[in-house]
Amino acid sequence: xxxxxxxxxxxxxxxxxxxxxxxxxxxxxxxxxxxxxxxxxxxxxxxxxxxxxxxxxxxxxxxxxxxxxxxxxxxxxxxxxxxxxxxxx
Amino acid sequence: xxxxxxxxxxxxxxxxxxxxxxxxxxxxxxxxxxxxxxxxxxxxxxxxxxxxxxxxxxxxxxxxxxxxxxxxxxxxxxxxxxxxxxxxxxxxxxxxxxxxxxxxxxxxxxxxxxxxxxxxxxxxxxxxxxxxxxxxxxxxxxxxxxxxxxxxxxxxxxxxxxxxxxxxxxxxxxxxxxxxxxxxxxxxxxxxxxxxxxxxxxxxxxxxxxxxxxxxxxxxxxxxxxxxxxxxxxxxxxxxxxxxxxxxxxxxxxxxxxxxxxxxxxxxxxxxxxxxxxxxxxxxxxxxxxxxxxxxxxxxxxxxxxxxxxxxxxxxxxxxxxxxxxxxxxxxxxxxxxxxxxxxxxxxxxxxxxxxxxxxxxxxxxxxxxxxxxxxxxxxxxxxxxxxxxxxxxxxxxxxxxxxxxxxxxxxxxxxxxxxxxxxxxxxxxxxxxxxxxxxxxxxxxxxxxxxxxxxxxxxxxxxxxxxx
Numbered sequence: 001x002x003x004x005x006x007x008x009x010x011x012x013x014x015x016x017x018x019x020x021x022x023x024x025x026x027x028x029x030x031x032x033x034x035x036x037x038x039x040x041x042x043x044x045x046x047x048x049x050x051x052x053x054x055x056x057x058x059x060x061x062x063x064x065x066x067x068x069x070x071x072x073x074x075x076x077x078x079x080x081x082x083x084x085x086x087x088x089x
Numbered sequence: 090x091x092x093x094x095x096x097x098x099x100x101x102x103x104x105x106x107x108x109x110x111x112x113x114x115x116x117x118x119x120x121x122x123x124x125x126x127x128x129x130x131x132x133x134x135x136x137x138x139x140x141x142x143x144x145x146x147x148x149x150x151x152x153x154x155x156x157x158x159x160x161x162x163x164x165x166x167x168x169x170x171x172x173x174x175x176x177x178x179x180x181x182x183x184x185x186x187x188x189x190x191x192x193x194x195x196x197x198x199x200x201x202x203x204x205x206x207x208x209x210x211x212x213x214x215x216x217x218x219x220x221x222x223x224x225x226x227x228x229x230x231x232x233x234x235x236x237x238x239x240x241x242x243x244x245x246x247x248x249x250x251x252x253x254x255x256x257x258x259x260x261x262x263x264x265x266x267x268x269x270x271x272x273x274x275x276x277x278x279x280x281x282x283x284x285x286x287x288x289x290x291x292x293x294x295x296x297x298x299x300x301x302x303x304x305x306x307x308x309x310x311x312x313x314x315x316x317x318x319x320x321x322x323x324x325x326x327x328x329x330x331x332x333x334x335x336x337x338x339x340x341x342x343x344x345x346x347x348x349x350x351x352x353x354x355x356x357x358x359x360x361x362x363x364x365x366x367x368x369x370x371x372x373x374x375x376x377x378x379x380x381x382x383x384x385x386x387x388x389x390x391x392x393x394x395x396x397x398x399x400x401x402x403x404x405x406x407x408x409x410x411x412x413x414x415x416x417x418x419x420x421x422x423x424x425x426x427x428x429x430x431x432x433x434x435x436x437x438x439x440x441x442x443x444x445x446x447x448x449x450x451x452x453x454x455x456x457x458x459x460x461x462x463x464x465x466x467x468x469x470x471x472x473x474x475x476x477x478x479x480x481x482x483x484x485x486x487x488x489x490x491x492x493x494x495x496x497x498x499x500x501x502x503x504x505x506x507x508x509x510x511x512x513x514x515x516x517x518x519x520x521x522x523x524x525x526x527x528x529x530x531x532x533x534x535x536x537x538x539x540x541x542x543x544x545x546x547x548x549x550x551x552x553x554x555x556x557x558x
Contacts, residue, residue, distance in 0.1 A: 003172075004113055034110055045110050057172055076117065078174035080108065085362040086355045087112040 001051050002031070002080045005064065009073030011042035018071060019046070022063050027054045042073075047080065120175055124328035124390045125356060127363050128383050129179040130166050131304035132159050133311035133319040133376065136185040136220075140193035147194050148205040155182060155209040155218075158318050158373075163214045165370045169363055177363065182210065183309035183321075184220035192232025199236050203243035203250045210249040216525075217292075219309035221252040224299070227261040227548070237267075240274050244289035245281035251307035257297035257494040259501045263549040268494065271295050272487030272543065276510060279479070283512035286520040286528075290509040291474065295490050297497030297504045302377050303433040308505055319376035320368040321433060324360035325383040326352075328390050330416075334398045345399060346419045353380060353423030361428040379433030380424030381469060382416075384444035386527035392416075392437050393446025393456075404446055405456025413437060414467035434503060436469025442522065442529040443474055451530050458489075458532050466496050471504035476520050476531045479512040486510065488539030499552050 007019060016035070023030060028048050035044040053060060061077050068075030119125040139150040159182050166180040184206070191199045203221050210218040221243055223233040240252050254271060257263040275295075279287030294308040301312020304321035311319070333352040337344050360378040368375035384392045393404035396412045417436045425431050439461065441447045450456035458475065465471045471493045477486075490506045497504030511520045514531045521528035 004108070006113060006117060036110075043110075043114070045113055058168075061171060076174055079172045081362055082173040082175060082359060083108040083113055083116055085358040086116055087108060 001049075003048055003050050003077050004080050004083060005046040005048060005075065005077045007042065007044040007046075007068070007073055007075050009042055009068075009071070011037050011040055012071065015042060015071065015073065016044065018067055019044075019064065019075065022060075022067060023048060026060055026063070027052050028060065117174075119326070119329045119355075123326070123332045124385075124387060125326045125359070126176040126178050127322060127360060128325040128381075129181050129304050129306075129323040130162070130177060130363070130367050131181045131183055131309055131321050131323065132162050132371070132373065133183045133302065133315055133321060134158050134185075135311055135315065135317050136187075136190045140190050142194055144191075144194040144196040144201055147190065148201055151184075151190070151202070152205050152209050155184065155206070156212050159213045159215070161371060165367060168370070169366050173363065173366075175359055175363065179217070180215050181304070181306060181309065182213070182215055182218045183304070183311045184218070185311050185313070186222035186224055187220055188223035188230070188232040188236035189313070191236060192230060197235060198242075199239040200243045200246065203239070203247050206250050207247040215249070217249050217251055217306040219251040219253070219306050220311060221250050222254065222310040224255045225267045226255050226258040226264055228264060229267070237270060237274060240293060241277040241281050241289065244278050244292050251292045251294075251309065253294040253296055253299065253308045253310060255296040255299035256490070257498050259298060259498050259555045260551055262551040263297070263491065263494045263498055265491065265543070265549055266546045268295075268491050269484070269487050269543050269546055271490055272483035272485075275486050275508060276483045279510045279512055286514070286522060287479070287509045287511045288522055288526070291507065291522055291526050293507065295494075295506045297494040298502060299505075300433050300503055304379050305381065305383060305434060305438075307507065315376070316374055318373045320364060320371060320373050321376040321379065322360050322364035322367065323379040323381060323383065323433065324356055325381065326356045327382045327384050327392050327395055329356060330382060330420075331389070331391075331395045331398050334395065342399075342415060346415055349416060349419035350423035353420045354427045356380070357424040357427035375430070377430045377432030378424070378428040380420060380428070380431060380435050381433070382420060382437045384438060384440065384447075386443055386445055386524070388445060391444045391446035392439055393444055393450055397446065403453060403455035404450040405460050409460060410463055410467055413439075413464050417468045434469045438470050438473065439464055439468055440473035440507070441475055441532075442527040444527075448527070448529040451532060458534060462492060462496070465493060465504055466500060469503065471497065472506045472508060474526070474529070475508045476511050476514070476529055477508060477534055478516055478531055479510050479514050481510045481534060482538075482540070484538070484540040484543040485534060487543045489534065491543070495549075499554070501554065
C-alpha cells in the first residue's frame, strides 16, 4: 500500500531528517519526495510504500503527527487512493 | 493554517505521471479549509426476519440483528477516516420500516420497538438510527396505524430514533387521511417535547416518493426491495462548491454550471472510494452514493451561501429558484459520472435551521416559507427544518404537508416535510435545538384556514403523468 505524507509549516532545520527518521524506524520506504519553500512556508510531499511497515497505519500516523506537533508543523499521512480517485478517471 | 499552492513536479511511477503536488494540496485544502467530508456511512439492515407475535421476542431479535451486523460499523468508519484522511462525520443505521415488522405482534403500542432501536444504537455507538417508519401512500394497515399513533411518544422518549411516514407517491396519489393524521401527530410530538422547543419533530419526516436507499437522517429507512444488508454513503461539501465558485466570479452561468459539475465530480469520487472500502471491510454489499450538498450550522458549510456567491444579495430573493435549479442539476451531472451507483436524494438540501445562510436570510426577511416551497420544486428535498409558531393548528400543518406532497407527486420527485411547531413561540422568536440540528427563527404561515379542505380526507388520485404503462 502506498501513502502520501504532506508536511506544511514554517521552515526550519531538520524537517526532512525528523520525518525520514520515523519512516526508517518503521521500515517505510520513501519512493519520491518533492519540496518547496514559499513565503517561508515549507511544503513537502512524500510518496511512501508502507506495505512492509513494522507498525500499524494508525501508530505510524500518530508518530508522524506528534513529531509534527513537536516541530510546529502540520503532518498528514493519507492512503494515495484518495488523490487518485479524486483527480484521475 | 493557510496552504499555499506551489507547482511541483508530478510523481512518476512506471513512466506515467501519478498524482501531482497541486492536486494533493487541492484535496487537502478541500478537506481542511472547505469542510469537505463524508457526511454519513449508513448501514441498511433488513429486519424482515425479526417478526414475532410476542413483542419481547421480536425486540430481542431486532436488537441482536442490528448489534451483530453493525458491530464494526463505527470501527471501520474510523479506520477509513484515519487512512484516507477524510472526515467521516456520521455512522448510522437504517432499518426496514418498523410498521411492517411490528405488525405481526399483538401489541397495540410500538414504543418498545423505538426503545429497542435506541438501545441498539447506544451499543454500537452511533448517533441516529432510522426506520421507525410506515409507508401509507395508498392506505393504512393495522400496523401502520399503531406505528403512527406511537410516533409522538416514541420520539419524545428516545433521542436517536428517527421516524418517517410516506403519505404520497406519483404512482398512487396522496393519502389525505394520512396527511390529516400527520398534522396531529406532529403537534403532539412537539407538545411532548415542549421544554426542548419541540425537538421530537426534528426527527420526523413526512415524505412523497420516499427513496428506499437514502442514507441521510431523519428520513433514512431500509426499503422493502433492498438486500439483507447494504452500505449507502452520503457525501457533502457545500463549502467546497462555494470556494470553487469564488474563483469564477463574474463569469457567465455556463461557467458556473461547469465549475459546480467538476467539483461535484471530485467530491463524489471520494464518496465512491469510501463506500467501496466500507463495503469491502464490512463484507456488506455496496448500495449507492448519495451526492447531496448537505449544509451544517458550521460557518462555510452553507447552501444559501453558494446561491449568494452566484450573485444573489440574499438567498430567497428573485432569481433564487433559477440559481438553485442550476446548482441541483450540475451537482447531479457531476456526481453521476463519478459513481457507478447514484441514489438516495442526490441534490441540494435546504434545511433552514441547519444552514447558517438560510437562517440569516429568514432573519432579514429575504426568505419566506412561500419561496422555500417554490425552491423545493427544483431541489432534492422539501420543506426541511422549518420552525413555525407553536399555536399553528394541526390542519394548517397538514395543509403545508399537502402542498409539498403535491409538488413531489406531480413532478415525480421526492419531497419531504420536517416542520417543527415550537411550543409557546411566535413568529420571529429564536429556537435552538443544539449543535447538529442548529436553530433558527420561527417563520410565519398564512393566517387563513385550510380546515375544511383537510377534513375532507380521502385520497387525491395519482396524476396523469403516472400512467406510463
